[in-house]
Amino acid sequence: MKLVVTIPAYNEENTIGKVIKEIPREIEGIEKVEVLVINDGSTDNTVKVAKEAGADRIVGFKENKGLAPAFRLGLETALEMGADIIVNTDADFQYDQKQIPDLIRPILDGEADIVLGSRFKGWIEHMPIQKRIGNKIATWVTRMASGYPVSDAQTGFRAFTRETALRLNIMSDYTYVQETILQAVNNGMVIKEIPVNFRKREGKSRLISNIFSYAKRGAPIILRTYRDYNPLKVFSLIGGTITLLGLLMGLRVLVHYFKTGIVTPYLPSAVLTVVLLVVGLQVIILGLIADMIKTQKKLQEEILYRLKKIEFDMRRETKNSFNRDINP
Known part of the structure; x- marks a missing residue:
């Protein structure tokens, strides 16, 4: 040891x-x-x-x-x-x-x-x-x-x-x-x-x-x-927060629409609602993609571990063999 x-x-x-x-x-x-x-x-x-x-x-x-x-x-x-x-x-x-x-x-x-x-x-x-x-x-x-x-x-x-x-x-x-x-x-x-x-x-x-x-x-x-x-957790949290903000923003637009039948007074809010919902869903999708990449990352780490293990084990064995040759 x-x-x-x-x-x-x-x-x-x-x-x-x-x-x-x-x-x-x-x-x-x-x-x-x-x-x-x-x-x-x-x-x-x-x-x-x-x-x-x-x-x-x-x-x-x-x-x-x-x-x-x-x-x-x-x-x-x-x-x-x-x-x-x-x-x-x-x-x-x-x-x-x-x-x-x-x-x-x-x-x-x-x-x-x-x-x-x-x-x-x-x-x-x-x-x-x-x-x-x-x-x-x-x-x-x-x-x-x-x-x-x-x-x-x-x-x-x-x-x-x-x-x-x-x-x-x-x-x-x-x-x-x-x-x-x-x-x-x-x-x-x-x-x-x-x-x-x-x-x-x-x-x-x-x-x-x-x-x-x-x-x-x-x-x-x-x-x-x-x-x-933890990509899925991180991106889901971010995307979920943005989506929730979009839903809250759109709530008053819907309330006004159901009362009056028009959206014009709240048009900027309606546009912002759509933007937030789209961005939020895109971030969540990005999290799903990142989670798939995480799987590949684990495989790459395992491959890297095996390559390093082979490399350093071979170096150690070569060094031990050399020491045995000069000190029989």
Whole structure:
């Protein structure tokens, strides 16, 4: 059983060394622990410090691309390295890496596919008020969209089984945290939360500059993911609302017509009624079409999962064969 700890990092030279050194290299039930750093276009000495601290592998981008692409690259590389379990953590030294054995225990015990380290169930040394509010709001929205009673949807300290990592398809270019939960729930994966400790951050957050910019960029990710997995519900709600408005608008036109036999005084309302009814029905039809596309999407995801599984399993077998040849 191999564990790969992935650390997306952008200009974290002051803390990434401490994160790497704190990661336990001997864990019960795990034969090998490796540390993978994803350098997201850092312009400081992040890479140098990571190497000196003992990172087993460093990959990344020449320029800053954002947390979601870095996380996606981390998953792909960890699978390529033959990971059976993947733990993702932050490079800012806020999470206690000594809790990694607790984080992966539900996976080792066969109780979960994904384990989230919940700061709000654990101990928080310090969290700025705007970040706390933003986390609470985003978590509530994620809870409503997914139906899973998550307490900390924003946590970057989480563990995945190999099978789960193969099934996740991160489409966002900003953040992955809510999208992975929504995908996991809709794919029937088992999620579990454990309490974790959260230290005060050294320096300013690279991801959340302020609550308004985060909400502006994070909310569409949740809405888009929810729409993709529940298209009929979303479009039926929108189309039904528009149709209901049209019916209410047309009600007074009908009442006047039955009383007087003419529509002329309410002609604009009559036209608007027709427009609303037509648009509402078209949106509902669009939902039916989107629901059919959803079926195709599921088939495509299954095909993609099987292709990734074949690819990464072949890479792991090739690597194992090579190791056996040089170390008979």
